[in-house]
Amino acid sequence: MTDTAPNGIKANGALKLTAKDFKSDQEVRWCPGCGDYAILAAVQGFLPELGIPREKIVFISGIGCSSRFPYYLSTYGMHSIHGRAPAIATGLASSRPDLSVWVITGDGDALSIGGNHLIHALRRNVNLKILLFNNRIYGLTKGQYSPTSEPGKITKSTPMGSLDEPFRPLSLALGAEAGFVARTIDSDRQHLTSVLRAAAQHQGAALVEIYQNCNIFNDGAFEVLKDPATRDAALLRLEHGKPYRLAPDGEEIVHDVTDPDPTRAFALSRLTEPTPIGVLRAVPRPAYDRQLNAQLEQAVAERGEGDLSALLSGSDTWMVR
Amino acid sequence: MTSRVEETGSTFDESHDPESEPANGGKRVRRLDRVVIRFAGDSGDGMQLTGDRFTSETAGFGNDLSTLPNFPAEIRAPAGTLPGVSSFQLHFADHDILTPGDAPDVLVAMNPAALKANLSDLPRGAEIIVNTDEFTKRALAKVGWQADPLDDGTLQEYRVHPVALTTLTVEALKETSLARKDAERAKNMFALGLLSWMYHRPTEGTETFLRTKFAKKPEIAEANVLAFRAGWNYGETTESFAVSYEVAPASRAFAPGRYRNISGNLALAYGLIAASKQSGLPLFLGSYPITPASDILHELSKHKNFGVRTFQAEDEIAGIGAALGAAFGGALGVTTTSGPGIALKSETIGLAVSLELPLLVVDIQRGGPSTGLPTKTEQADLLQAMFGRNGEAPVPIVAPASPGECFTMALEAARIALAYRTPVFLLSDGYLANGSEPWRVPELSELPDLSVEFATEPNAPDGSGGFWPYLRDPETLARPWAVPGTPGLEHRIGGIEKQDGTGNISYDPANHDHMVRTRQAKVDGVSVPDLAVDDPGGDARLLVLGWGSTFGPIAAGVRRARAAGGKVAQAHLRYLNPFPANLGEVLARYDKVLVPEMNLGQLAMLLRARYLVDARSFTQVSGMPFKAAQLAAVISEALDD
Known part of the structure; x- marks a missing residue:
């Protein structure tokens, strides 16, 4: 520690952080076997790679099992209220473009109570990296169906089966004009890390759906995608520039994440057999926070720094002596 | 709406016409x-x-x-x-x-x-x-x-x-x-x-x-x-x-200075910009359009060259959420709305209470409940501001008494929020928002210093070199404000109860009791000026006490009652939480306390509960302000019985 400042910047100016530097002193309190542990380890392992000092990174979450995530990272963090993390993060990212702002949310938090904030953050293209842990169940409230649960799901609140058509989070995100949309799986650390990397590199809002196993209330929801015996057939691993088929006998399509037309990405977002993972879309467009701050600079360039005295006086004054 | 010359309340008639002369x-x-x-x-x-x-x-x-x-x-x-x-x-x-x-x-x-x-x-x-x-x-x-x-x-x-x-x-x-x-x-x-x-x-x-x-x-x-x-x-x-008419300038009514006409919403917007300037913090407004508050959003959005960021959110909740996020990042966070918007923002106000971050919540009250009377005035959100959250969630409340005062009270709201690291309510209403009056333009040197010191150094008393986000200032009970980007002070805050000092999650019963009482004590300890009483003869037995936009009509009614020989004292509350420290003593001085309000007696209820005083309500909820004649009649009735 002698030659390294608390933020990891060495005496010679180089930033050298490790996964350990991103672990907070708080005891992790998810259920043993929860998929969140794997995601936490992957994120802690990935963050040093960003090359950003810890104090410049902020994790903001809502409510739910996944939303405890910020407590376990040694960055700045806020565990907020149910569904509102994208809104809170929007205010922070818009006023502090120097920060790297991440949102941690779940299927209930992002798609049920917070659906409105999610779609608007994506459409505005605020520079947020949104990690949506999708376990297709409510965990923290002990096992009710979620907006991504399959129809007919038997849960505590749906003893005769759920009646709701589930959201497809990636379809929803594309419909909300998201520029970056990707999917990955909690247990595939290498793939998860590669998707985080792509999301971090994207300028603007990025939505990453992470299939996450809830071993208590919805165990095995993604087993077919994880089991070595079935996963190769069940998964479609998307890679930019590599060909894929939407059906075994369908035409071969070269995957282009930069295609401005979202039609193919949308088709992929609806595909379930096989299930695509990887980056579906990465089309850059100007980020909201950059544009907002550019307007401020433009206003100063055009009108000069605000003059409070002139503002208060206005153009119609009179003197009383 | 300055006050020096008596307003007699005489009506328009020839007696008002002392001189007549032929003109060209x-x-x-x-x-x-x-x-x-x-x-x-x-x-x-x-x-x-x-x-x-x-x-x-x-x-x-x-x-x-x-x-x-x-x-x-x-x-x-x-x-x-x-x-x-x-x-x-x-x-x-x-x-x-x-x-x-x-x-x-x-x-x-x-x-x-x-x-x-x-x-x-x-x-x-x-x-x-x-x-x-x-x-x-x-x-x-x-x-x-x-x-x-x-x-x-x-x-x-x-x-x-x-x-x-x-x-x-x-x-x-x-x-x-x-x-x-x-x-x-x-x-x-x-x-x-x-x-x-x-x-x-x-x-x-x-x-x-x-x-x-x-x-x-x-x-x-x-x-x-x-x-x-x-x-x-x-x-x-x-x-x-x-016939044409002359109404001479009111030169004697005004203190010397430069004047302009100003509406409440404009004064409020300018007050927020001034607060940003005086605190050195960039202003961030998160807002959703709603009558009669939208003009503040419109006005602030014009002043980006003051470093003002305005964010028209997808809904009321996102408006305050973004403002709170910006406050976490070191901005002067503000949200503006009316009563229905406050209902939606309540959960986030509670979060701000728990996070102990500065945040201004501006409520331009209108007729309620529900959509109510969007373009009419009312002051029925006092109890919503006071209590409208889950749990024990005290929030300071200020209320301007005239359009021009919206400027001053915006600065006051910012002072309290920044010094005590708390959300603060500013209660205006449709009457103040759209009404206007001559306003003396303040010199910049008259504006208060609202400068803030962010935390920059580790503060852990255990010598660990760590940062305790809830280690309080012993005077104000405010916690340190360490903004992201400050090396070595990385910390996590949230809406879950936390241990005082360290800020770590804590479900400990004694700690929760301590934190609830500490948050209350912090708000109770907010420094606010004493209540001034206008009692020219010093021998009045009746006090008329109001708050917010009723100041003008109450003062006009009091003048009329005095002109008719009535002995009546008047006081007006600009600070509703905490109340001025001398309020109890003031109330105890008078035999009768009359409280006119444009609601069903919300301030009166608080006074009765807090001070065990037999405050009498006079209420009107018509969407229109009181009339001076109406209050003069109520005052003389109270004097007589």
């Missing part, structure tokens, strides 16, 4: 000490603009003034109907005044609906200027008049000036290229010109205003100027207006 052209000029004018027409007739212009002319002339815009929530209700009537009332005087006036001395009625909707407010002898062109059979039938009130005796108690406003306007514009329909639209400027002649208002400002407003449509600008001048000339030349 054989017309007579009378001097008045004050006048109340109401402009009324269809929502699309431009009555608010007409009133605004007359107000600007009057302010520039140096009268004291107070205004009351009154308009429907519908943007363009069906033309010619009673619900579509929009009006603007202006009270101006050669002395200081406190209210927009109880009843108009002059009504300008642009159509039968405007006449019918306002007639019952007119005292006998009032002048009425009507646009006769609109008094057609069809238009009369629309408002249920079988006969024409202009000639069936309905108006015999009044002095009526029938003017073919539309015809005269079209005639005046016949040399222009405007189509008849467009020409007709300038009739409000004809009316303004006529009134400007009647009351000797300066006209250059309005002509400049019109040319600026319609800079991109010069032919429309010139048409409006022509109509405005035609109205003025009509007054000067026509037989039907034999």
Whole structure:
């Protein structure tokens, strides 16, 4: 520690952080076997790679099992209220473009109570990296169906089966004009890390759906995608520039994440057999926070720094002596 | 609405007319000490603009003034109907005044609906200027008049000036290229010109205003100027207006200084910008459009060169969420809304209480419950601001008493939020928001220093070199504000109960009890000025106590009661949470305490609960401000029993 400042910047100016530097002193309190542990380890392992000092990174979450995530990272963090993390993060990212702002949310938090904030953050293209842990169940409230649960799901609140058509989070995100949309799986650390990397590199809002196993209330929801015996057939691993088929006998399509037309990405977002993972879309467009701050600079360039005295006086004054 | 000269409350009559002298052209000029004018027409007739212009002319002339815009929530209700009537009332005087006036001395009625909707407010002898062109059979039938009130005796108690406003306007514009329909639209400027002649208002400002407003449509600008001048000339030349009036500047009513006219919402927006400047923190407004608060969003969005960021959110919740996120990042976070928006923001206000971050929550109250009366005034959100959250979630509350005070109290709200790291409510209302008054422009050197020190160093008392986000200032109980980007102070905060000091999640019963009491103690300990009492004789037994926008009508009512010999003290609360430290002592001094409110007695309830005082409520929830005469009557009744 002698030659390294608390933020990891060495005496010679180089930033050298490790996964350990991103672990907070708080005891992790998810259920043993929860998929969140794997995601936490992957994120802690990935963050040093960003090359950003810890104090410049902020994790903001809502409510739910996944939303405890910020407590376990040694960055700045806020565990907020149910569904509102994208809104809170929007205010922070818009006023502090120097920060790297991440949102941690779940299927209930992002798609049920917070659906409105999610779609608007994506459409505005605020520079947020949104990690949506999708376990297709409510965990923290002990096992009710979620907006991504399959129809007919038997849960505590749906003893005769759920009646709701589930959201497809990636379809929803594309419909909300998201520029970056990707999917990955909690247990595939290498793939998860590669998707985080792509999301971090994207300028603007990025939505990453992470299939996450809830071993208590919805165990095995993604087993077919994880089991070595079935996963190769069940998964479609998307890679930019590599060909894929939407059906075994369908035409071969070269995957282009930069295609401005979202039609193919949308088709992929609806595909379930096989299930695509990887980056579906990465089309850059100007980020909201950059544009907002550019307007401020433009206003100063055009009108000069605000003059409070002139503002208060206005153009119609009179003197009383 | 300054206060030095007594407002006697006398009505408009000849006794107000001490001197009459012939003027040029054989017309007579009378001097008045004050006048109340109401402009009324269809929502699309431009009555608010007409009133605004007359107000600007009057302010520039140096009268004291107070205004009351009154308009429907519908943007363009069906033309010619009673619900579509929009009006603007202006009270101006050669002395200081406190209210927009109880009843108009002059009504300008642009159509039968405007006449019918306002007639019952007119005292006998009032002048009425009507646009006769609109008094057609069809238009009369629309408002249920079988006969024409202009000639069936309905108006015999009044002095009526029938003017073919539309015809005269079209005639005046016949040399222009405007189509008849467009020409007709300038009739409000004809009316303004006529009134400007009647009351000797300066006209250059309005002509400049019109040319600026319609800079991109010069032919429309010139048409409006022509109509405005035609109205003025009509007054000067026509037989039907034999008298014009002078109301001298109110020079004695004002402390020396530079003055301007200002509405509550504008003053509030400027107060927020000033708070940003004085604190050195960039202003971030997260807001969702809602009447009557939207003008603050509009105004602030114009001032990006002050480093002001405005964010029109997807909903009320996101508006405050973004403001809180910005506050976490070191901005002066503000959200502006009305009562329905507060209902939606409650959970986030609770989060801000728990996070102990500075945040301004501006509530421009309107008629409720639910959608209620969006364009009308009310002060029924006091208990919502005080208690409307889950758990024990105390929030300081301030409330301006006049449009100009919205500036001062915005600075005060910011002072409290920044010093104590807490959300703060500012309760304004529709009456303050849209009403206006002369305002002394403060010198920058008069503004308070709101500078803030962010935490920069680890503070852990255990010597670990760590950072404790809830280690409090022993004086204020405020916690340190360490903004992201500060090396070594990385920390996590949240809505879950945390251990005092370390900020770590804690479910410990004793700690929760301690934290609940600490948050309460912090708000209870907010420093606010003592309550000032106005009791000229020092021997009053009755105290009239109000809060918020009722100040003007209460003070006017008190003046009338005193003019009639009543001994009455007045005090007005600008700080509702915590109350001023001397409030209990003040209340105990009086035998009777009367609390007029535009709700069903919310402040009275708090006073009774807190101070065990037998506060009497006088309440009105009509969507309109109190009238001075009404309060004078209530006060004398309270004096008598």
